[in-house]
Amino acid sequence: MIVAWNSLMISGLAQAAVVFQNAEYLALAGRAATFILDKQQIDGRLHRLNYGGIVSTIARSEDYALFIKALLDLHQGQLWQDTHSPTPMVDMASSSWLTQAIALQKEFDEHLWSKDLGGYYTTDASPDLVIRERQVDDNATPSANGVAIANLTRLFLLTEEIGYLNQAERSLQAFSGLMEKAPTSCPGLFSALDWFGNQTVIKANPTVVQDLAKRYLPTVMLRLPDELPEGAIALVCQGLNCLEPTQTLDQLRSQLDISLQRM
Structure with missing residues (x-):
């Protein structure tokens, strides 16, 4: 072994x-x-x-x-x-x-x-x-x-x-x-x-994890924080800089599409 x-x-x-x-x-x-x-x-x-x-x-x-x-x-x-x-x-x-x-x-x-x-x-x-x-x-x-x-x-x-x-x-x-x-x-x-x-972390509500699992996210880590902003289901962050809190799955998917673009 x-x-x-x-x-x-x-x-x-x-x-x-x-x-x-x-x-x-x-x-x-x-x-x-x-x-x-x-x-x-x-x-x-x-x-x-x-x-x-x-x-x-x-x-x-x-x-x-x-x-x-x-x-x-x-x-x-x-x-x-x-x-x-x-x-x-x-x-x-x-x-x-x-x-x-x-x-x-x-x-x-x-x-x-x-x-x-x-x-x-x-x-x-x-x-x-x-x-x-x-x-x-x-x-x-x-x-x-x-x-x-x-x-x-x-x-x-x-x-x-x-x-x-x-x-x-x-x-x-x-x-x-x-x-x-x-x-x-x-x-x-x-x-x-x-x-x-292209380091990205998704700070997510547990309810969206199954949706995220269906996507190919090559440079993404997932975290389940104790708290998120009121009404938010996730925060998409690149390093220590976070985008606007997402309130819907469509908004989350859109932010991920943008954050994972390669120049």
């Missing part, structure tokens, strides 16, 4: 649960994520491998990045589930998935963030390493830094902690030369740039 590869499947299941309105997919994703949280954390560090119950190898950047993404996808899927059915199929609340993602991001930053250059190193520092690489090219799996930068933007949208956005911007600046010279080698970085440049 490799954390990074399983995280790809967890993300796929969590997203498919919403698209196909299938709570069993979300339950499978939740069980897999819970296994990783329970079994792969040893002495405060995420570990990459588990074969025959034997855990080994400190997690690499792709394990952190893809598992944090999986936890964020579970958080979003759980919001759908919470408004879809009064009987949850996953034991953990959406807020708990987010809490776990935040904690893992802190661990990721502590051990693999490059304070001097920006972006994330592939592995921990070691006397045996001649150079510490920062993975940016996409191969059979997405690059760790592309996923990580998108995660930072998503975490900012959910928490409004500006430090996440600053890290995302610094990382994009660090890799801007490669993006200009060899764009076909790093589509993940351009996906992260899309998140950064």
